[in-house]
Amino acid sequence: MAGRVFIIILICSFCEMQKQALPQAKLRVYPPVIKETESVSLSCEAPSHVSVHQCYFYVNGGTQTLLSCVKTFTGSDLLRMSWQTSPAVVEVRCFYSVKIGRFNLQSPHSDSSYITIGLKPQMSMNHFKGDQTIFTCSLPGSVKHDTTCHLYFGEANHPAETKNIMKTRSSKTNQWFCQFFIPEGDLLRRLQSVQQKDASCDYSLEDDGKVLSPRSDPYDLTGLVKSESVEIKTTQMFTTSVFLSSGQAVPEPPTSAGVTTVQVTSANHNPTTNTTSDVKATENVGSGVDSSGGDVVQQEVLEKFSSAEMTLGDAEGD
Template identity: 35%
Template sequence: MAGRLLFVILVYLLPPTLTVNPPVITETDSVTLHCQTPPSVSVSQCYFYTLSGGMVRFFPCLKNLTGTELLKMSQQRPPAEVQVKCSYIGKIEGSNSPSQHSDPSSITVRTLRPPTLTVNPPVITETDSVTLHCQTPPSVSVSQCYFYTLSGGTRVFPCLKTLTGTELLLISQQSSPAEVQVKCFYTVKHGGSTSPSPHSETSSITVRSSLTSAAPTLLNPASGDKVTGKMTLMVRAAVTVGVILLGLALLLTTKRLSENCISKRPKANISGLQGDYDETFSVVAYNATVSDDSREATSS
């Protein structure tokens, strides 16, 4: 009896080597557990168990597990460091014998990575549109995201969503002008449970009133006060009309002065011709008459 027990101890199978890759994952990522047995032993399955407790699992010696499955196996919650060992059963002289346990290997399981929220453009009016993009990690496959504002209101949309300023104000329960602060997150299903991700950083969208934003804000150089472009256009129009009216008034005044000057010029009464003539025409006519008289006197 004693000799048989001693024989069993001497032929106790060598421990396997456990490798994990990668050593740091999230709940949705996967880790590969490889329980490497000695080359002289032929086995098809291995035992995996965690140092924190839980059931011993019987898997192929090369096994992939998600972070969620590993946490369930170890009865832990993220973030957590899960320590795993493995062993195998080999045959010795026709009987199954367990191996020694491997050294522990650690796997760090982090919480789900938060998404990144981008908004474009960050300043809009009620009638303009803004694009919300809740960018999830590459390892996660989701079709919908949760968007919510810090002032209240949550909506489920595609992770790339376009909203008008009016729709955004309706979700945030605000009225323009307003600064709407938005966050987003996503959920991942594992079996029958759903895990929400951490929330994104806050992104701000400024929604201006369509009326006040119809024209650009300009600076009045005289007073330094801000006036709207609409008021500026009205002022410019008034100045233009005033300039036109002033020009017409000057034109009429000049015409009246010219007419008064012409009416006050002396009238010429040329011999043989009676009537009022323009001064210039009268002088020409007078010079012509004088020239004719001179010719007659010379010929006589």
């Protein structure tokens, strides 16, 4: 009996020594951020000189799963295996075994890797007309103090701005967040450069900034762009003067550069006093008004002139 116990102890000691002698398994995960319907590839690796018999994976510290050393899972598979629902972060470890005679020796476990499923930030926006737009990127869950956020316009691959998270959580949502302050003119220029009208954000999941979260849902800026475009087109410098004069004035043709002056002269005759007064309206239009707007400008001047003429006619009739 004592002999058998000794043999068992000897065998266990041999297995433990062999385990310690085996190199640690290395787990590769790509990509580390997926949606439920997307797939992630897991690869449990050993040095090339080691003859691997089987590989095993632990998902969230749960029951080990015997698999081939390279395996692909969907986000839904990992959620089911870890008894979680989206959004979630799934921890995965692995080890391999080597067969020596009747013994199946196991390697040390790999370091833990984390797979993010469905965790994406939320984008909100506050616009201050004529000044700037503030984009807020709210992050789900807990993050590191040095986490960075990235702001994108349209489907651009490179971020327009990068910011560190704020030092305190939001008082309203209790979430960590980043803020981007974009001047109004800069915002319109950036949207024009990508030929799209939306913004989104993501945040770093690793210290090196190479692993990023899924992007937030696009924030539609169509209404803001239309409003600002109309504001820019209609903000022109107009100077109008209505005065009495004698003689005849001829309207000048509009020009594309400098200042365009449109003059309209009319004789207002009063049969009671047998006097005639000339009314001249002059409209100075700053450069930047294109030829398509010339008729509109002239129409506005004629309307102002007509109003002035009626006022003078009433005054002289009195």
